[in-house]
Amino acid sequence: MTRRKLDKVISAKIDEILVEADLSEALFLTIKSSLSVENKHGERFKWAHLTLLACQLVSDKLEDALPGAVAMELFALAADIFDDTLDQDNDSLPWRKLPDSQAINLAICLLALSFQAALSLTDNKRAQEIGRVFSLAGIHASDGQFQESLQTYCEKVALQEYFDVVSKKSGSLTGCACKIGSLLGGAPQAVVSQLEQFGVNLGVMSQVQNDLNDFLDLENKKDFVERRKTLPYVYLDSTLEGEKAELFNQLKLAATESLGFGHQEQQSLRELVLTEGAVQYCMVVYEMFRQTARGILKSIPVPQKRKGKLISIVGKGI
Amino acid sequence: MSFESLAKLIHLVATNPTEQARIRQVLPSHEIGTGELALIQRVFAKYRMSGDSVAAAAVPDTVYWG
Secondary structure (H helix, E strand, O other), X not given: OOHHHHHHHHHHHHHHHHHHXXXXXXXXXXXXXXXXXXXXXXXXXXXXXXXXXXXXXXXXXXXXXXXHHHHHHHHHHHHHHHHHXXXXXXXXXXXXXXXXXXXXXXXXXXXXXXXXXXXXXXXXXXXXXXXXXXXXXXXXXXXXXXXXXXXXXXXXXXXXXXXXXXXXXXXXXXXXXXXXXXXHOOOOHHHHHHHHHHHHHHHHHHHHHHHHHHHHOOOOOOXXXXXXXXXXXXXXXXXXXXXXXXXXXXXXXXXXXXXXXXXXXXXXXXXXXXXXXXXXHHHHHHHHHHHHHHHHHHHXXXXXXXXXXXXXXXXXXX | OOHHXXXXXXXXXXXXXXXXXXXXXXXXXXXXXXXXXXXXXXXXXXXXXXXXXXXXXXXXXXXXXX
């Protein structure tokens, strides 16, 4: 089935869940508008598709995984809305046009709808199992977010701590999508675990990429100003010494105390990132997680042709 | 190799480009695998080839998902 056809099937299942929920027109339209946001490739429903791809690795019956895929899409959208509202980030997105109180209500509703979608599985035992996977992913992602928030107030964060938090915050959701897809595809337990680990690695890769790109987008993003412990920040904090460390500390101070973090300071920060190896470090660890993800896929005992789409989403090597 | 040790190594190579050729001598062999070493060398080679330093300051958009 082509991606476009799958989009229609996913969209129809979402409509079914929303209509059954008997939502007000205002909330219905807000949810539809939030779900219509496309990724950088102009595609929708990336979470549902990831879930279906994991199912496809072991089964041809994609319809079996559809309720789980839709639940995943709604669950991840709720997480995004909570995240953006807390961080006051991504102002162009539909939920950021709402007052924060409405955005929080929207996210709570999406969480409940996600459980409704999972409960639409006809096999009760399976529905319960999927519910447990969602609950655990939610717990881990929230724990990761909580720790990340605590790190913002820490003077120093170790690189290992950064990766522990990112695995929970970002890896748990991508791991959840892959686990649900493989469970609903009827994969053996060992393959379910492998695919979950594949998903965790994919989530960390995606976070590393976002961290570096957002860190350097000083005009539009607040990562540095708000001292978020993103990977370039933690790397620079861990490695700089002497005059360079002093310069980094001055830039932090200038940004947080609004002492004028202007063009010149932005240029100084970019120079530090470029000359002190932050870009290379992000690229190396990104590639390490990518290689791990590909290695996991390689070791899964299914025909190679079934792996093609999952291999392609972790992309080409550096 | 730990994330911390990797950071120190990459910082050393980034700030002293001539050290890259001496990584094997600088580090005990058990601290860095052949794969890790090759990867670091590939990343540094790609970064140098990209020329304009500001344009190079982003992870290549190699991951399709996201």
